[in-house]
Amino acid sequence: MLSFDVIWNKMNKQKPIITVKNLSKKYNGLQAVNSVTFEVFENEIFGILGPNGAGKTTTIEMIEGIREIDIGDIEIDGIDVDKNPDKAKELLGIQLQDSEYFDHLNLCEILDLFGQFYSRKVDPKDILDKVELSSKGKSLVKQLSGGQKQRLSIALSLVNDPKILFLDEPTTGLDPQARRHMWDLIERLRKEHRTIILTTHYMEEAEILCDRVAVMDEGKILTIDTPDNLINELLKKGFKKEIKIKEANLEDVFLDLTGKKLRD
Numbered sequence: 726m727l728s729f730d731v732i733w734n735k736m737n738k739q740k741p742i743i744t745v746k747n748l749s750k751k752y753n754g755l756q757a758v759n760s761v762t763f764e765v766f767e768n769e770i771f772g773i774l775g776p777n778g779a780g781k782t783t784t785i786e787m788i789e790g791i792r793e794i795d796i797g798d799i800e801i802d803g804i805d806v807d808k809n810p811d812k813a814k815e816l817l818g819i820q821l822q823d824s825e826y827f828d829h830l831n832l833c834e835i836l837d838l839f840g841q842f843y844s845r846k847v848d849p850k851d852i853l854d855k856v857e858l859s860s861k862g863k864s865l866v867k868q869l870s871g872g873q874k875q876r877l878s879i880a881l882s883l884v885n886d887p888k889i890l891f892l893d894e895p896t897t898g899l900d901p902q903a904r905r906h907m908w909d910l911i912e913r914l915r916k917e918h919r920t921i922i923l924t925t926h927y928m929e930e931a932e933i934l935c936d937r938v939a940v941m942d943e944g945k946i947l948t949i950d951t952p953d954n955l956i957n958e959l960l961k962k963g964f965k966k967e968i969k970i971k972e973a974n975l976e977d978v979f980l981d982l983t984g985k986k987l988r989d
């Protein structure tokens with residue numbers, strides 16, 4: 726019998742929740758985003774990949790309504806971002822990279838404060854629980870490890886219970902245990918029927934987590950598909966590399982020796 730999650734995914738897979746059409750942005754003379762068109766489907770984990778300077782952040786910030794659009798249209802759940810930015814923003818959770826400046830407040834107080842920004846009554850304990858920080862409610866940000874700060878930034882993005890979550894390199898700088906726990910957290914957030922847009926420089930991570938990825942370079946989208954289809958297409962073109970089959974790698978050794986328990 727199919728599980729509820731599988732049925733849910735099948736039912737929702739193809740319903741666009743974000744539609745981006747002919748999106749362009751220039752900074753002075755530089756064409757940072759060049760006529761980009763794509764859709765993100767409801768409840769998928771969608772990766773935006775590309776080297777530094779490819780135009781990922783500019784594209785995402787235009788979708789988030791925090792960077793002005795030069796040309797093009799963006800709809801989020803049927804809402805035109807340009808005409809109705811505030812309504813669109815209500816649907817979004819944006820992961821801030823740096824919450825250090827709330828250094829005089831503890832985590833519960835920061836979550837309460839964010840709740841007030843959104844005029845929402847939040848249960849800090851409940852949100853901290855979701856991101857495995859329930860024991861840190863009374864801690865200050867400066868007392869957190871790198872992985873804990875990353876999870877706090879996700880907790881803060883959940884305050885308005887967003888339908889769509891933007892995660893910007895959520896595992897950069899994390900140790901292997903914390904990285905795997907972050908992957909599990911991202912999967913759990915998807916199971917709560919959220920759509921997740923993720924940027925990452927780790928292709929292994931994109932392959933494991935993302936239903937589909939868009940690969941950008943020089944302001945354009947080069948391709949969009951499932952990681953599996955993209956790999957198969959490359960192989961069909963005759964791509965080959967030397968195969969060294971070993972059923973474990975150094976990361977497996979590391980995790981075997983040090984365990985999978987989250988340390989921070």
Ligand code: ADP
Pocket residue numbers: 752755757775776777778779780781782783784
């Ligand atoms: P990515 O997120 O893929 O690294 P960005 O969207 O940040 O790419 O940048 C795309 C291009 O636009 C880069 O060449 C970058 O230097 C330039 N750029 C980004 N933001 C600005 C800005 N505020 N002013 C001028 N140029 C910018």
